[in-house]
Amino acid sequence: xxxxxxxxxxxxxxxxxxxxxxxxxxxxxxxxxxxxxxxxxxxxxxxxxxxxxxxxxxxxxxxxxxxxxxxxxxxxxxxxxxxxxxxxxxxxxxxxxxxxxxxxxxxxxxxxxxxxxxxxxxxxxxxxxxxxxxxxxxxxxxxxxxxxxxxxxxxxxxxxxxxxxxxxxxxx
Amino acid sequence: xxxxxxxxxxxxxxxxxxxxxxxxxxxxxxxxxxxxxxxxxxxxxxxxxxxxxxxxxxxxxxxxxxxxxxxxxxxxxxxxxxxxxxxxxxxxxxxxxxxxxxxxxxxxxxxxxxxxxxxxxxxxxxxxxxxxxxxxxxxxxxxxxxxxxxxxxxxxxxxxxxxxxxxxxxxxxxxxxxxxxxxxxxxxxxxxxxxxxxxxxxxxxxxxxxxxxxxxxxxxxxxxxxxxxxxxxxxxxxxxxxxxxxxxxxxxxxxxxxxxxxxxxxxxxxxxxxxxxxxxxxxxxxxxxxxxxxxxxxxxxxxxxxxxxxxxxxxxxxxxxxxxxxxxxxxxxxxxxxxxxxxxxxxxxxxxxxxxxxxxxxxxxxxxxxxxxxxxxxxxxxxxxxxxxxxxxxxxxxxxxxxxxxxxxxxxxxxxxxxxxxxxxxxxxxxxxxxxxxxxxxxxxxxxxxxxxxxxxxxxxxxxxxxxxxxxxxxxxxxxxxxxxxxxxxxxxxxxxxxxxxxxxxxxxxxxxxxxxxxxxxxxxxxxxxxxxxxxxxxxxxxxxxxxxxxxxxxxxxxxxxxxxxxxxxxxxxxxxxxxxxxxxxxxxxxxxxxxxx
Numbered sequence: 159x160x161x162x163x164x165x166x167x168x169x170x171x172x173x174x175x176x177x178x179x180x181x182x183x184x185x186x187x188x189x190x191x192x193x194x195x196x197x198x199x200x201x202x203x204x205x206x207x208x209x210x211x212x213x214x215x216x217x218x219x220x221x222x223x224x225x226x227x228x229x230x231x232x233x234x235x236x237x238x239x240x241x242x243x244x245x246x247x248x249x250x251x252x253x254x255x256x257x258x259x260x261x262x263x264x265x266x267x268x269x270x271x272x273x274x275x276x277x278x279x280x281x282x283x284x285x286x287x288x289x290x291x292x293x294x295x296x297x298x299x300x301x302x303x304x305x306x307x308x309x310x311x312x313x314x315x316x317x318x319x320x321x322x323x324x325x326x327x328x329x330x
Numbered sequence: 331x332x333x334x335x336x337x338x339x340x341x342x343x344x345x346x347x348x349x350x351x352x353x354x355x356x357x358x359x360x361x362x363x364x365x366x367x368x369x370x371x372x373x374x375x376x377x378x379x380x381x382x383x384x385x386x387x388x389x390x391x392x393x394x395x396x397x398x399x400x401x402x403x404x405x406x407x408x409x410x411x412x413x414x415x416x417x418x419x420x421x422x423x424x425x426x427x428x429x430x431x432x433x434x435x436x437x438x439x440x441x442x443x444x445x446x447x448x449x450x451x452x453x454x455x456x457x458x459x460x461x462x463x464x465x466x467x468x469x470x471x472x473x474x475x476x477x478x479x480x481x482x483x484x485x486x487x488x489x490x491x492x493x494x495x496x497x498x499x500x501x502x503x504x505x506x507x508x509x510x511x512x513x514x515x516x517x518x519x520x521x522x523x524x525x526x527x528x529x530x531x532x533x534x535x536x537x538x539x540x541x542x543x544x545x546x547x548x549x550x551x552x553x554x555x556x557x558x559x560x561x562x563x564x565x566x567x568x569x570x571x572x573x574x575x576x577x578x579x580x581x582x583x584x585x586x587x588x589x590x591x592x593x594x595x596x597x598x599x600x601x602x603x604x605x606x607x608x609x610x611x612x613x614x615x616x617x618x619x620x621x622x623x624x625x626x627x628x629x630x631x632x633x634x635x636x637x638x639x640x641x642x643x644x645x646x647x648x649x650x651x652x653x654x655x656x657x658x659x660x661x662x663x664x665x666x667x668x669x670x671x672x673x674x675x676x677x678x679x680x681x682x683x684x685x686x687x688x689x690x691x692x693x694x695x696x697x698x699x700x701x702x703x704x705x706x707x708x709x710x711x712x713x714x715x716x717x718x719x720x721x722x723x724x725x726x727x728x729x730x731x732x733x734x735x736x737x738x739x740x741x742x743x744x745x746x747x748x749x750x751x752x753x754x755x756x757x758x759x760x761x762x763x764x765x766x767x768x769x770x771x772x773x774x775x776x777x778x779x780x781x782x783x784x785x786x787x788x789x790x791x792x793x794x795x796x797x798x799x800x801x802x803x804x805x806x807x808x809x810x811x812x813x814x815x816x817x818x819x820x821x822x823x824x825x826x827x828x829x830x831x832x833x834x835x836x837x838x839x840x841x842x843x844x845x846x847x848x849x850x851x852x853x854x855x856x857x858x859x860x861x862x863x864x865x866x867x868x869x870x871x872x873x874x875x876x877x878x879x880x881x882x883x884x885x886x887x888x889x890x891x892x893x894x895x896x897x898x899x900x901x902x903x904x905x906x907x908x909x910x911x912x913x914x915x916x917x918x919x920x921x922x923x924x925x926x927x928x
Contacts, residue, residue, distance in 0.1 A: 165615060168616040168617050168618035171429070171621060172623065175402060179546070184540035184543075184546075186436055186537075188540070195488050199478075199512075279616065307487045310488070311488040325614045328614070329612075329614070329632075
């Protein structure tokens with residue numbers, strides 16, 4: 159899975175650029191499977207990407223178009239998928255989003271993620287699937303009515319709180 | 331057809347009628363200027379009634395990006411804002427990095443051209459399909475990040491990027507800035523005042539038109555070379571750690587760090603206010619512009635405040651230039667000016683000038699509503715800055731710019747204004763960097779280093795200097811020989827970086843960009859055959875056009891000069907001791923190279 163160290167993220171979005179470019183040959187955050195937000199009011203920058211959560215909410219697909227790969231990455235079958243949007247609605251952190259008829263979710267680039275290679279600050283690493291996966295049950299409750307974009311913001315703000323506490327301690 | 335690189339469309343918004351129009355971008359028109367700053371200038375010259383008042387509805391405010399902005403190109407993060415300047419009355423423009431440019435590019439508009447004046451305060455929401463005019467009288471008085479956050483929440487999308495003005499822009503302070511990405515500033519020439527005069531609080535952008543390249547693999551291969559060159563560059567680590575704040579100690583070590591308003595070039599307490607001190611004491615992480623691998627910016631926490639920055643200009647402007655020894659105070663001023671939306675260079679010049687004039691007895695407190703201020707007086711500096719931003723008391727007049735304010739005083743006081751063409755000089759004493767001196771003198775927006783950024787003269791690369799400019803002295807900072815050739819070369823590369831909308835620290839200072847490389851990037855990016863020779867030719871044309879435009883607005887060769895101090899008064903100690911600038915001679919040579927008349 160992709161692991162993010164927020165304390166090292168500078169908000170440059172090279173991960174997003176690399177993701178979009180190597181999947182589509184074009185650049186746009188809409189075409190990226192890892193999406194960076196820059197929250198200026200908090201000084202927090204960071205990418206939001208599939209964390210292979212414990213619950214795997216997205217797999218509850220009415221068409222069974224989503225399956226897990228050998229690295230637990232989500233695989234979407236474009237022939238089975240009807241673009242119903244259930245997975246997008248299910249993901250509590252906005253890590254799946256449909257744009258222009260395609261479901262955008264991290265596929266780990268077949269095992270060698272381009273975003274990891276693009277990050278020169280060491281903020282993104284590719285780690286083996288953890289024994290204990292992060293649960294998004296609490297986040298899910300809070301983000302129910304939100305759009306994917308708002309969910310990403312909520313999740314990043316939540317993650318950012320710990321970093322801000324670390325900064326305050328260091329500064330004090 | 332503009333299928334690749336360019337967005338291919340321009341957007342015109344009339345604030346008076348609240349109407350907009352989408353036009354195709356003419357391919358032969360844009361090919362003659364590439365994009366970015368040069369395209370903005372051309373648009374302004376073609377469409378502006380040159381005699382119009384800069385703060386009237388007739389002035390045209392242009393936001394522009396280039397063919398490679400927001401693309402795979404490393405550090406392609408800049409956008410330029412252009413209009414007639416309310417500070418100088420001539421060509422005004424200012425660029426900023428951050429995230430705004432890349433998002434603007436995704437709207438598919440290469441230029442957003444704003445005219446007219448709204449009756450009520452509003453912001454524009456620009457998406458692929460055009461503009462929404464959103465009234466926002468409740469935003470009055472709001473600072474930058476507050477405004478950004480409010481728009482994002484209102485629209486329910488945190489990927490929206492916002493370029494806004496703060497209270498200073500609303501109050502039409504002639505050197506008000508536009509700020510995007512929270513703390514990235516279009517600082518110079520008062521573009522924020524032009525926005526304020528139109529009652530335009532912010533321009534918000536969110537797009538979904540991807541940036542397409544003509545030959546993605548060829549582009550990728552060239553960009554990988556660029557990435558490697560940057561990572562292997564001898565300055566990489568230092569720039570990554572300190573960014574432009576590295577210049578505090580670097581300029582001090584060669585005796586050109588403006589101290590007490592350019593009276594000295596060495597600051598004895600530089601270690602207390604240096605980039606190194608900032609990095610070890612207050613910095614909590616690196617920050618970056620879009621798609622950059624240098625990550626030279628910083629986020630800091632200090633005494634109940636936090637912000638991104640400061641860049642060197644702000645740090646020096648609010649420490650040695652005005653005799654302040656407190657780093658936390660400079661950090662406070664950086665955050666405050668960015669959030670109020672006011673240029674730190676012009677603000678520190680007006681303060682430093684008053685301090686020197688009062689020290690010399692040239693200005694009496696009675697001339698300033700009783701204000702008496704000397705070096706490093708923090709509380710009074712806070713007051714003055716606030717009075718300017720809010721146009722209160724004497725601040726209402728200081729807000730018109732140092733040069734204009736000084737007109738009421740005697741010749742001695744007027745001579746001490748450190749400006750060229752009404753634009754306040756940056757932090758770098760030209761007596762020890764002669765090519766920079768020439769750049770300040772000839773720059774088409776007034777005293778400015780970024781029009782050429784002849785960093786080369788600080789590199790001591792004598793052999794390379796002989797090859798490139800026919801004179802090894804071009805690489806000797808104290809020499810005047812070879813500098814006109816250096817400046818005429820690097821002003822083309824500077825315009826090239828502005829047209830590709832790349833960062834100048836990378837394109838120029840780190841010497842990453844040249845005509846050959848730009849040619850292959852543009853070819854792979856746009857599909858147009860931009861040969862190196864053709865690029866050089868159109869850049870020369872664009873520089874000439876700037877010059878002609880300012881001529882039309884009353885400038886002449888005698889305005890291409892430097893304040894008398896730099897020509898006659900030598901610095902008294904350090905490695906630049908005894909040096910002055912023979913500006914006339916360098917300007918003459920520069921005119922000769924350009925084949926310009928007197």
